[in-house]
Amino acid sequence: MQNRISSFPPIVNEDSKIIILGSIPGVKSLEKQQYYGHPQNKFWKIMFELLNExxxxxxxxxxxxxxxxxxxxxxxxxxxxxxxxxxxxxxNEEANQIKELLEEYPNIKTIFCNGGKSFKNLQKILGKNFKVPFYLLPSTSPLHTISFEKKLEDWKAILKFL
Incomplete structure (x- = not known):
């Protein structure tokens, strides 16, 4: 049997308006105990660019x-x-308690999925007509080989929900 890995606790507070959901941390992220810890993952670069930070x-x-x-x-x-x-x-995956988190943090009005696995799993968890809309964004993983510029352009969708 392979090693079982676990995701990190959510980063969330009462003011959160959107949530970005990945699938589960990769090896580098688990080693660093950080979301999107792989140096080639573009998540943080995209976020800082979008948020003008x-x-x-x-x-x-x-x-x-x-x-x-x-x-x-x-x-x-x-x-x-x-x-x-x-x-x-x-x-042999076990789902996170997404519905419960959304009930606990009712200010979250929109969900964005970082990649297809996250999106497909979320559809299974929530169903297609869940009360909080969710959207698929291109994965920020280095394995998803579309250009940084294209990823950034698609990720701009989050800005209208902040």
Missing amino acids: NFTEDYQERINILKKHNIALWDVIDSCERKGSLDSEIK
């Missing part, structure tokens, strides 16, 4: 900036078995 490597500062802009962060998968970092290798 100065880029920082300081993880706590990154979290503070998301909170300042009312953005929550979590994963759809609580735990699973996986070798490596590929979503396609995920097996």
Whole structure:
């Protein structure tokens, strides 16, 4: 049997208006105990660009900036078995309690999924006509090979919900 991995706790507060959901942290993120910890993942670069903030490597500062802009962060998968970092290798997954989190934080009015695995899993968890709308964004993973500019353009969709 493969090693079971677990996601991180949600980054959320009462002011959060949107939540961005990934699938589950990759190997580098788990090693660093940070969301989107792989140096080639474009998540943080995209967020700082969109929010017009100065880029920082300081993880706590990154979290503070998301909170300042009312953005929550979590994963759809609580735990699973996986070798490596590929979503396609995920097996025996357990879902995070997304519905419960949304009930606890009613100011969250929109969900964005970072990549297809997150989106497909969320559809299974919430159903297609859930009261909070959710949208698919291109994965910020280096394995999703569309250009940074294209990812950034698509991710601008979050701005109208902040």
